[in-house]
Amino acid sequence: MSDYYRYPPEPDFPQERVLSRELVSTESPSLTLRPYQAEARRAFDRGLRRQLRVWHRRAGKDIEALDLAGREMQRNPGNYWHLYPTHTQARRSIWNGIDPRARVKFLDRAFPQELRKSTLKQDMTIEYKNGSIWQLCGSDRYDSLVGANPAGVVVSEWALCDPRAWDYIRPILRENGGWIIFITTLRGKNHAYRMMQKLRDHPDWYVDVRTVDDTTDINGKPILSPADIEAERSEGMSEAMIRQEYYCDPIASLPGAIYGKSFDSLVEMQRLGNFPYDSSRPVIAAWSLENHDQYTATFWQSRGSASTLVGCASYPFESLGDCIDQAKHELPWRYIARHIIPPATPAEVVEAFENRGEITDAAPELETPYSTTREQLATFYIDNEPRSWTDNEPNNENVVDSLLGYRFSPARAGQSFTNEPVNSWEKHYARSVEVFATHRASEPLEVGGWHNAPSTEAHDSRVI
Numbered sequence: 001m002s003d004y005y006r007y008p009p010e011p012d013f014p015q016e017r018v019l020s021r022e023l024v025s026t027e028s029p030s031l032t033l034r035p036y037q038a039e040a041r042r043a044f045d046r047g048l049r050r051q052l053r054v055w056h057r058r059a060g061k062d063i064e065a066l067d068l069a070g071r072e073m074q075r076n077p078g079n080y081w082h083l084y085p086t087h088t089q090a091r092r093s094i095w096n097g098i099d100p101r102a103r104v105k106f107l108d109r110a111f112p113q114e115l116r117k118s119t120l121k122q123d124m125t126i127e128y129k130n131g132s133i134w135q136l137c138g139s140d141r142y143d144s145l146v147g148a149n150p151a152g153v154v155v156s157e158w159a160l161c162d163p164r165a166w167d168y169i170r171p172i173l174r175e176n177g178g179w180i181i182f183i184t185t186l187r188g189k190n191h192a193y194r195m196m197q198k199l200r201d202h203p204d205w206y207v208d209v210r211t212v213d214d215t216t217d218i219n220g221k222p223i224l225s226p227a228d229i230e231a232e233r234s235e236g237m238s239e240a241m242i243r244q245e246y247y248c249d250p251i252a253s254l255p256g257a258i259y260g261k262s263f264d265s266l267v268e269m270q271r272l273g274n275f276p277y278d279s280s281r282p283v284i285a286a287w288s289l290e291n292h293d294q295y296t297a298t299f300w301q302s303r304g305s306a307s308t309l310v311g312c313a314s315y316p317f318e319s320l321g322d323c324i325d326q327a328k329h330e331l332p333w334r335y336i337a338r339h340i341i342p343p344a345t346p347a348e349v350v351e352a353f354e355n356r357g358e359i360t361d362a363a364p365e366l367e368t369p370y371s372t373t374r375e376q377l378a379t380f381y382i383d384n385e386p387r388s389w390t391d392n393e394p395n396n397e398n399v400v401d402s403l404l405g406y407r408f409s410p411a412r413a414g415q416s417f418t419n420e421p422v423n424s425w426e427k428h429y430a431r432s433v434e435v436f437a438t439h440r441a442s443e444p445l446e447v448g449g450w451h452n453a454p455s456t457e458a459h460d461s462r463v464i
Helices: 035-045 061-075 087-095 106-110 139-145 164-176 191-199 226-234 239-247 260-268 320-329 347-354 370-377 397-405 426-441 457-463
Strands: 050-055 079-084 116-120 125-128 133-138 150-156 179-184 205-210 284-288 294-303 306-316 338-341 360-362 381-383 408-410 417-421
Touching: 035 050, 035 061, 035 205, 050 191, 061 079, 061 087, 061 106, 061 133, 061 150, 061 179, 079 087, 079 139, 087 106, 087 133, 133 139, 139 164, 150 164, 164 179, 179 191, 191 205, 191 397, 226 239, 260 370, 260 397, 284 426, 294 320, 294 426, 306 320, 306 397, 306 426, 320 347, 338 347, 338 426, 347 360, 370 426, 397 426
Parallel strands: 050 179, 050 205, 079 133, 079 150, 150 179, 284 338, 306 381, 338 360
Antiparallel strands: 116 125, 125 133, 284 294, 294 306, 408 417
16 A cells, blocks of 8 residues: 555444435446545545545546535535536537547536536536536636635646635635645656645645555446556556656656656756856846746846856736836845847847837747756756745746646657647746757856956067
8 A cells, every 4th residue: 555545444434325315416436435535535525625645547536536526516505616627628528528438428427417507618618507616627727717726626637736726715715714635646746746745644624645556346346457557568668657647656857758868867967956146146037928928937137157046926917017017026136137049039029128128139040949958957056955935845846847847749649759849838837948048058158148358468579
């Protein structure tokens, strides 16, 4: 059994549980809970309404969570959210998802048609006759749920979601006493892994980690057998992926990670650590500006050939002018020597900087920035010590997670990858690093206007 498993089954606890007719329509297949699912449900019913379930692939995470939401919608009318990493993935995986074994749509089983008042496909919203509303959304659009205080939230594939979604939801749930369940497999040692480590002994949380060795069906048969794992291996799944997907063993960077190896080299050279902001040195801001819904900046200091990442910030759904002002007033530095912007930045965007008296410099336009960024990344220093302006959380953790998680999209066939990055939350921070790295590679002297004084020795010798 996993070291993180904290709630052993009680002797009198049944090995299966079929939802009553009062809770599930007789015309819709009822969900029989597997033992580990039933244990999580029991913990929920006894008051542990904040849960983190790190369960292996194909453990039935979403099916049970949808069923729970459907039950709660009948018992406690209110607003309920189900967040997926992106809006597009939410529609494909959940809204249109079908259980191949039961041959029924996930949503039809969880939310019986006869209980519904309306189903809005465009908004991915289901309203019950009792007034409850369930909405499916991507963590990349969490702010679109403004104004509807949720009674309950499910965050699916939490390890791939935008971690700021939890910062947005947390105060709402604290105020209205709502519940939240994070369900995920691990995807490297990112925010989901850190949450698991931090909350594993918290008395108000149910934290449960289940590998394929820890799960069975109602008859005691393993959900996935050794033969199933071997089949994955023979079809090309790497050992690292098998350990991560089926044994909850996080790996440093995801398969297809664009900067995984370079970041590993940075760590090996002890360039990730305590490298604080130096108030005597100028600060350079590098911006990701391609997505108007989320401007992101990383902040750097350079001394000779050494560059240090001293901070980062991302501003979803803010005007660029407000982002520039916040970058100068909400962080320790009050002066930014230069703003590095992406190549081919529109003139009106450049004007937003210039109208505030800011100096801009465009990064060079490259066909792909990846090789140059890899070369530069291994020479950078990254400060990841807790700082006062990060609420004493590790500085630049979003950048670290992004560099490890920013990855190429997998090809449709086999285990290869395309040349296009996944459209995920990590791209904003990673793109900002790319802007700085490519500019740095083309800037041999010290960035920021603090160049070394030119030598006059040769000229003086000729004069003498």
